[in-house]
Amino acid sequence: MKEESMFFYFFFKKGAFMKKESKFQADLIKEIKELLPGSYILKNDPLYIQGIPDLLILYKNRWALLECKRSAKEKQQPNQKYYIEKFGKMSFASFIYPENKKEVLRELQRAFGVGGNSCVSKR
Numbered sequence: 127m128k129e130e131s132m133f134f135y136f137f138f139k140k141g142a143f144m145k146k147e148s149k150f151q152a153d154l155i156k157e158i159k160e161l162l163p164g165s166y167i168l169k170n171d172p173l174y175i176q177g178i179p180d181l182l183i184l185y186k187n188r189w190a191l192l193e194c195k196r197s198a199k200e201k202q203q204p205n206q207k208y209y210i211e212k213f214g215k216m217s218f219a220s221f222i223y224p225e226n227k228k229e230v231l232r233e234l235q236r237a238f239g240v241g242g243n244s245c246v247s248k249r
Contacts, residue, residue, distance in 0.1 A: 147196040150224060151180060154194060158183060161231060162238065177205025179219060188238050190218035198225045 155167050165185040170178050179191035191213045193206055200223065213219035218237040222230045235241030 147194060147200075150196055151194045154192075154222065154227070155181070157231070158234075161235060162240065177203060177209050179206070179209060179213070183234070185238050185240075188217065190220075190234055190237060192219070192230070192234075193221045195221055195223040198223050 151169075158167055159165060162183070162185045165183055168182040168184070170180060170182060172178070172180070179193040181192045181194065183190045183192065191209070193210060195202075202221075206221075210219045210221060218234060220230050220233065232241070
């Protein structure tokens with residue numbers, strides 16, 4: 127690939143990808159705050175520990191971690207599966223993407239003991 131083409135691919139294709147995932151993540155944070163009033167949602171630094179999930183959710187005396195992906199087909203980065211499994215045994219952790227968002231948010235509500243059979247709000 128020519129240098130020009132590589133720049134175009136990286137800048138526009140990769141940049142567009144990041145915007146899509148960051149938009150999904152921003153919308154997800156808003157939705158979780160509606161589902162879990164009073165919760166705190168912290169964004170983790172991906173450069174601090176490789177593979178640590180994107181979001182830490184604190185609600186009353188419980189916590190959860192979510193790794194956001196732009197789609198179910200998105201490639202997992204090194205260590206992500208390891209941390210999802212490890213933290214899933216300790217509390218709640220999951221990959222989340224548009225295709226499974228409704229189910230993951232229901233599971234999150236159950237793990238936090240809220241919501242019962244309530245539906246996840248639709249936007």
